[in-house]
Amino acid sequence: MTSLTDRYLAATLRSVPVARREEIATELRASIDDMIEAHTADGQDTATAEREVLTELGDPAQLAARYADRRLYLVGPRYYLAWERLLKRLLTFLPATVGIVVGLLEALDGNAGGAIGTGITTALWVAVQLAFWVTLVFAVLERTNVDLNLPGWSVDRLSEERADRHIPLTDTCASIVWLLLVIAYLPWQHYRSFVPDGTGGDVPVLDPALWNFWLPILIAVLVLCIGLEIVTYRVGRWTWPLVAMNAVLNLAFAAPVVWLLSTDRLINPELVQRVDWLAEGDNLDTVTAAVVSGTVLVALWDVVDSAVKAYRSRT
Structure with a gap:
């Protein structure tokens, strides 16, 4: 198992330009080490200090956006990451699933020749509808200042993947x-x-x-x-x-x-x-x-x- 710091670096570097990854990795690791050393100087054990430091740094996706000078805007900065993660998760399986089901029903209905085309068209339509409605809902929530009570970021959400895994x-x-x-x-x-x-x-x-x-x-x-x-x-x-x-x-x-x-x-x-x-x-x-x-x-x-x-x- 990799350390929390390695996992945090991996999560951060995944979203920064390849050309800057080595530079950012060196800089960020040095900063984390310095912050951990400051905490341990006050009597904390290393493991606890590491968790507190990474929690203070916050969501790796937000930190990566700052390093890449990329603004998290479309629906607004408050819920941008929640919108992005939900939309990606839905698009990975829902359009294809609906398209396959509709295609099979079309084939069962006797239109075997048009089943593939119907399935693909349906999948594309579902993807467009998902993107539109999910974006609209989050844009409204952002602009009406609705509190979704989303859980805060935690180091426990870090992936086990290595920093060099692409x-x-x-x-x-x-x-x-x-x-x-x-x-x-x-x-x-x-x-x-x-x-x-x-x-x-x-x-x-x-x-x-x-x-x-x-x-x-x-x-x-x-x-x-x-x-x-x-x-x-x-x-x-x-x-x-x-x-x-x-x-x-x-x-x-x-x-x-x-x-x-x-x-x-x-x-x-x-x-x-x-x-x-x-x-x-x-x-x-x-x-x-x-x-x-x-x-x-x-x-x-x-x-x-x-x-x-x-x-x-x-x-």
């Missing part, structure tokens, strides 16, 4: 959960697609012939991606070798998917025949182009994002 545990867990869901969907779609086959079962979404080679390969790549997420978290930040490995894994997944889609080998032909919307006009080509574009964009985004994080965390 990857939160929550991000790693979210990535792993997403990868596990994708892995689980590949066998699940073989038995449940909401498109009846006429014999009491469902028509698989993906061509069953792919289980002879391609689907096991894709599952293996996804498992390796989970391993990469764990390794990256243990390292604490993105490094250029990890970025290169991430690029290789993204290519290993995206390239087969794009090739299979482009050659009409990914989607089950029987599914196309039974879903009238897919069989009409150029709808299948439109879906194929959209999925190909989405796959390429997601892969490029993930690689670029990891490269940017590696560049920012360089020492």
Whole structure:
């Protein structure tokens, strides 16, 4: 376990410019040591003095804002951090959850082709509504000077993460959960697609012939991606070798998917025949182009994002 001071530094440095982190860390640690020494000179034990000093310094997010010369304004300084934390927490799960539920209901209602689009549109709408209403409520509370009786900041709220860690545990867990869901969907779609086959079962979404080679390969790549997420978290930040490995894994997944889609080998032909919307006009080509574009964009985004994080965390 790291000391309270190390955890306080980690929480503060997370929100300051990378270029100034070393300078701020040195300055802040020296100030904390001096303040602790002043307290212990009056007879306090070191542990108690450390807690009192960090409590006096206050919320690390507010201290980081002062170091970065960043004003905590939008709804107002009093409730800015409460607004920011609540909005971030809601946006991490609520829009996606509502979008998935609405998409599934749309598919169950017989509109399998439009389920994905409906789910994405709903998720975006929920995110916009959340941002608007949460911001409006906090702005009104700020300007009417309503006291929410929020608990004061305490050192007990400090994270256990190291000062040099740039990857939160929550991000790693979210990535792993997403990868596990994708892995689980590949066998699940073989038995449940909401498109009846006429014999009491469902028509698989993906061509069953792919289980002879391609689907096991894709599952293996996804498992390796989970391993990469764990390794990256243990390292604490993105490094250029990890970025290169991430690029290789993204290519290993995206390239087969794009090739299979482009050659009409990914989607089950029987599914196309039974879903009238897919069989009409150029709808299948439109879906194929959209999925190909989405796959390429997601892969490029993930690689670029990891490269940017590696560049920012360089020492």
